[in-house]
Amino acid sequence: MTNPMRGVFAVPTTPYTEDGAQNLDALSRRIDEVVAAGVTGILGLGATGEALALTPAERDAQIKTIVSAVDSRAHIVIGCMAYTPTEMSAQISQAADRGADAVMVTPPFYGGLEPDAVIAALQPVLAGAEVPVMVYNNPHSTGTDLIPDHLAALADTGRLWSVKETSEAATRIRELRDRLGQDIEIFVGADGIALEGFAQGASGWVAASAWLLPEHCQRLWAFADAGDWAGAVELWTRLGSALGLIEGNAAFISLIKQALGHRGHEQGPVRPPLPTADSESLTELMTAIAALEEER
Template identity: 30%
Template sequence: MQVNWTGVFPAVATQMFEDGFIDYDMTATQIEALIDAGVDGLVMLGSVGENTALEMDEKIAVLKLAVDLTKGRIPVLSGVAETTTAAAIKYAQKCEDLGANGLMLLPGMIYTADTRENLEHFRAVAAKTSLPIMIYNNPGAYRVDIKPEEFNQLADVKNLVAIKESSGDPRRITDIYNACGDRFVLFCGMDDLVMETQVLGAVGWISGFTDAFPKESVGLWKLLSEGKYTEALAIYRWFAPVLHMDVHAKLVQYIKLAQAMTGVGKEYVRAPRLTLVGEERETITKIIQKAIDTRPSV
């Protein structure tokens, strides 16, 4: 199926057992809960999906599960986060073979590429697959910042179609548009900037905390897309303390703890990540519990 590049695309967590092995049954349950809530697509194996902590055969198994389970009801994208361009090409081609509908392509991991190297990485991967690709720009996490004018240098690559903008600067939405026109579809990539970036022109949201609060996330986006900003603002203000945790280095632990507390997942992660303990756990639990206790009607 073709990807309709609009709406809420949760960055789906890869569910684990306490020993760090993948819980495929819970991953499937989570996917069904997201579909039931009305999400518009799935992004498997992104940062929240612990892509870089998984072996290649595990990534393939998780992606196959998602493709088989959705049965074309909504599009399934896979994150591509490899350490070399050759490995990224190999995985992208495997995604296409498995029936994925698109890719979310990250810069090469570990090595911090310069602009020329980074743009060539995107070009090289795109040239070896027919799948549509969303470029993921997250300089805070991955140390590579793709500037608006640099995106314009990729405008001739037809299957580079969308941008997940996670620089943390909502002005980038306007700057990308001014540099590239409407060449690329723009997605919000940080949960706590969803309202700001939607107003500025983002037409979709790659969201982490949709995993834990799927109905509220879909409801918020619906209000925003309908221009009902007063109603949306009330939900956004309720949600904001939770959404701020999406930009923390431990976003995976925070999201998974929220999933466990809302009954749509488990908190277990794969080392070197560890589940939360002590004062940090108490602080995060209080924020999540307050959101649960004061959930708005959507």
């Protein structure tokens, strides 16, 4: 790949068959469709992909499928989320060996570590990484909020490629850009504040919603990247309604899967203990999507 690693990265769900196995054929088909929509990349094995519910063998099979399906047409980032630095590093090596362009790590979850302890844990992980690293700041799930000064401490490793930011602090994207400069990419990680993040100088968008609506998400980024803010705002007033229904639902992974199923892209259920979206939520989302596409 020669295009910069900035823009829209779609985050796949993990499709399952009726007997509960991974449906790698369905994953491959959807990747082909999403890449054809023009996204910059695919970020596999994130939380939306139920990565923590997969066995090591399933994880390896999925990485191979993603690399094969993308076929050098887009960038590939693989989530390497683990509790210990040793396991993170092992997952990074695996992803690099399989052909990933970059990886994503989070603070060790379940423990509410202080930021200094998180940075101490992540520094050797990044320093030893074979590929560039995105650090995912997700205080809602990890219990630790990494502010710009904390993340700047990782820049000296030479492997900090980007930050995926989902703290929901109103000015955090701008603060990260000011502190980290232009050499480190800053991605919006919360779908409901994509346009606000772009306006603050984000490098792009890591979007679960782009697995469902890749054309619309890509078009929103294209407007913003070109400085066409009138076009971006006009699209956002319509797209934002659908994305808000996804982002605000605790069963958003199931909701995305069910919506794709209604659109002819069967994804199967979620694995327990993840919740299943109710029929009312699905109906509301499909109505919003229909309205979005009618007005296109």
